[in-house]
Amino acid sequence: MPFRGRALHAITVVICGATLLHPQSVGVKQNAADILRTFKTIYVQSKTPLAKPQMLAGELQKSSDFDKWNLSITSDPAGADVVIEIDHQPGWFYYAYSMTHPASGLVLCVDRVDAWDGKYASAKVAKAIMKCVAKVRNPPKEK
Numbered sequence: 001m002p003f004r005g006r007a008l009h010a011i012t013v014v015i016c017g018a019t020l021l022h023p024q025s026v027g028v029k030q031n032a033a034d035i036l037r038t039f040k041t042i043y044v045q046s047k048t049p050l051a052k053p054q055m056l057a058g059e060l061q062k063s064s065d066f067d068k069w070n071l072s073i074t075s076d077p078a079g080a081d082v083v084i085e086i087d088h089q090p091g092w093f094y095y096a097y098s099m100t101h102p103a104s105g106l107v108l109c110v111d112r113v114d115a116w117d118g119k120y121a122s123a124k125v126a127k128a129i130m131k132c133v134a135k136v137r138n139p140p141k142e143k
Helices: 002-021 032-038 053-061 064-068 118-137
Strands: 041-046 082-088 094-101 106-114
Touching: 032 106, 032 118, 041 053, 053 082, 053 118, 064 118, 082 118, 094 118, 106 118
Parallel strands: 041 082
Antiparallel strands: 082 094, 094 106
C-alpha cells in the first residue's frame, strides 16, 4: 500500500513539473515573424572584447527605423524581448551574430559578417539585424 502512494505522488510531480517547464506550450505559440513584428526591447551581449555591446547598441540606434519602431536597448537581459549576441573567432575576419527570443527559444536572425575590426563589424551586424526586422515590419508593397 505505501508503494502506491509514492507512485501517485511521483506522477503528480512529473505532471506539475512539465507544466512549469513549458508554460508557452499551454497558450498560443508565437512564430518568428510575430516576434520580429512586435518586440520592443533589445539586450546586446558580446563574447569578444573586439566588439563591445555598446558599439553594437550605438549602431542599432543610428538606424532611422529604430525610433520609428519604438525600439529600446536595455541593460537587463531578463527584461529584454530579444537578445542579440556577437562573437568573433580569433585569427579570422568574420563575426558571427544571432538574435534570439529568450522566452520561446526561437532564433530570429543568425549569420556572419566579414570585418577587419569590431567597430566595423558592429555597423555591419546592426545593418543586417535591422534589415532582417524590416522584412517583417516594412514588407515590400505589392504592385
